[in-house]
Each structure stands twice: as C-alpha cells, then as structure tokens.
Amino acid sequence: MSNNTNRARQTKAQRRHDTAQAYGFMVGLFAFLMVMAVYFMFFHNSDKDSEAAELPKVINYNTQKVDLSDADARPADNSAVNDESSQDEPASSTPDESVSDTSENTADTSAAHESAPDPTGDHKLEVINGITYVDGIMIVNKTYSLPQNYAPGLDPVAEAAFNQMASDSWGDGVSLFICSGYRSYQDQEKVYSGYARERGTAEADKVSSRPGHSEHQSGLAMDINTTDYWFTGTKEAIWLEEHCADYGFIIRFPEGKESVTGYEYEPWHIRYVGVDVAKEITSKGLCLEEYLGVTSDYRYAPEYNG
Numbered sequence: 461m462s463n464n465t466n467r468a469r470q471t472k473a474q475r476r477h478d479t480a481q482a483y484g485f486m487v488g489l490f491a492f493l494m495v496m497a498v499y500f501m502f503f504h505n506s507d508k509d510s511e512a513a514e515l516p517k518v519i520n521y522n523t524q525k526v527d528l529s530d531a532d533a534r535p536a537d538n539s540a541v542n543d544e545s546s547q548d549e550p551a552s553s554t555p556d557e558s559v560s561d562t563s564e565n566t567a568d569t570s571a572a573h574e575s576a577p578d579p580t581g582d583h584k585l586e587v588i589n590g591i592t593y594v595d596g597i598m599i600v601n602k603t604y605s606l607p608q609n610y611a612p613g614l615d616p617v618a619e620a621a622f623n624q625m626a627s628d629s630w631g632d633g634v635s636l637f638i639c640s641g642y643r644s645y646q647d648q649e650k651v652y653s654g655y656a657r658e659r660g661t662a663e664a665d666k667v668s669s670r671p672g673h674s675e676h677q678s679g680l681a682m683d684i685n686t687t688d689y690w691f692t693g694t695k696e697a698i699w700l701e702e703h704c705a706d707y708g709f710i711i712r713f714p715e716g717k718e719s720v721t722g723y724e725y726e727p728w729h730i731r732y733v734g735v736d737v738a739k740e741i742t743s744k745g746l747c748l749e750e751y752l753g754v755t756s757d758y759r760y761a762p763e764y765n766g
C-alpha cells in the first residue's frame with residue numbers, strides 16, 4: 461500500500477520533472493530563435509556592393525527618410541560671388557590620416573575649393589559658393605567636393621525627368637524606381653566613417669565616397685532600382701543605358717572608365733546633366749570627367765592636399 465503510494469508519488473514527481481525539463485527546453489529554444497531572429501534582422505550584414513557612394517542598407521533607410529521630400533531645402537541662389545572668404549584651416553594631413561577619424565576631421569569643407577585644380581583643355585572652371593562648375597556643369601567627384609552645408613534635396617528638374625523616364629519605360633515593360641536619390645553630407649559622413657572604421661580608409665574609398673564628395677549630395681544623382689551588381693545586364697539596366705540620355709541622364713561611372721572616374725562601373729548610378737549634354741557625352745562614349753577635362757582623385761582635392 462505504502463509502496464504503491466510511494467511509487468505513485470515518485471511517478472508524479474518524475475512526470476513533474478519531465479514536464480519542467482520540457483518547459484525548460486521550450487523556453488531555451490524560443491530564446492535561441494529570438495536571438496537568431498534579432499541577429500538576422502539587425503546585425504547580419506551581407507552587403508557586398510561596391511557602389512561608389514553607398515552602403516545599400518543605409519541607402520534604403522536614407523531613401524525612405526530623405527529622398528524626394530527635401531526639395532524645399534534648396535539654397536537661395538548660386539549667383540553670388542566666389543567663396544573666397546572662408547579659408548581658415550587648410551587640411552594639412554595626408555588623405556589617410558585626415559579621414560581616419562572622419563567624424564571630427566571633416567568639418568571644414570568651406571575651404572575646399574580655394575585652389576580647385578583647373579581642367580585641362582579649353583574648359584572654364586568656376587567656384588560659386590564653394591560649388592565647382594566646369595562649363596556651367598556642376599562637378600562632384602573625388603577631386604571636387606560640395607560644402608558641408610549644401611543640402612538642396614533632390615533636384616526637381618532631375619526628379620521630373622526621372623518620372624517621365626520611368627513612365628515611358630513602363631510602356632516597354634521596364635520598371636524603374638529611385639533606390640537612392642539625394643543624400644546629405646551628414647548621412648554620407650555616417651556611411652563613410654562606418655566603412656572607414658570597419659575596413660580602413662583604403663577599403664572605404666573603394667566602396668564609398670568621402671563626405672562632401674558624394675554626387676548624391678548634389679541632388680542630381682540617383683541610384684536606380686538597386687546598388688548591387690545583380691542589376692548588371694538586366695532588362696532595366698539595358699533600357700536605362702540605352703535611353704537615359706534622352707531624358708538628360710548619363711551613366712555616371714561607365715564600364716572601362718574606372719581609372720578616370722575613380723569608381724567601379726555602376727550601371728545603376730545616373731547623373732542629370734540635361735538632354736543636350738547627356739546625348740553628347742553618351743554618343744561620344746565619354747565619362748563626365750573626360751567631357752569636362754577634369755580629374756577625380758582625392759590627391760588633387762584641395763582639402764586633402766592642403
């Protein structure tokens with residue numbers, strides 16, 4: 461009798477123990493799954509793009525935050541005299557040193573164009589409010605930067621041209637959208653310094669523009685559909701290359717011009733230059749640097765060479 465009771469008690473205890481173990485296992489499994497989910501959602505970084513100016517994830521966030529909506533932040537006008545007044549602290553360090561701590565060290569770009577390198581050939585370079593124009597075309601690349609406070613938002617003319625292009629491409633069964641448009645100096649700084657911290661400046665320079673040197677800050681550049689190399693050769697990429705000049709855009713970093721533009725081939729990155737110029741550049745098989753007779757190299761950027 462008491463034996464039976466004992467056995468029953470033991471069995472009950474055993475069952476309780478098993479149940480507790482099962483619960484423990486379930487809780488543990490659940491916690492593990494949650495950790496994995498959080499890891500994949502936030503920390504799992506599978507970026508492999510080498511887009512000149514950006515990191516896809518950041519771009520996508522930026523797109524949602526700032527693209528298309530900032531057109532009212534346009535600067536007053538560009539007709540003022542050249543910005544000769546603000547040079548106070550020329551950067552004296554080498555490029556690598558000066559960007560190794562980008563967050564502190566990139567503050568003063570107002571002095572950037574004091575000695576903007578002249579183009580070769582018969583081209584006219586003007587620096588207006590810290591912005592460089594060659595033959596009236598704004599140039600932003602590794603040599604020429606934009607002032608930190610230049611925050612125009614996406615250019616409305618470029619945006620309208622894109623909308624027309626996207627609408628027309630739809631008729632050809634092609635779907636184009638802006639993956640990344642305008643990007644502020646500050647956003648670019650975050651992207652670049654993140655890369656620089658992670659991989660060092662040499663690697664960062666391959667995949668990201670230094671703050672002030674991203675064409676996206678001009679409001680005239682856009683990444684179409686993606687910033688990933690799977691885009692290459694898609695019908696969208698082919699359509700874009702064949703037709704974008706008709707709407708005033710050029711493929712800004714063409715294949716084969718890497719040593720001139722300073723960037724890898726990017727079939728998705730287009731720059732608005734107006735229809736006439738775009739058609740001329742495209743038909744001659746040039747990149748913008750060749751067309752304007754300028755360099756794209758941080759070694760010539762005034763803020764990096766003092």
Ligand SMILES: [Zn+2]
Nearest residue numbers: 513682683729
């Ligand atoms: Zn881009």
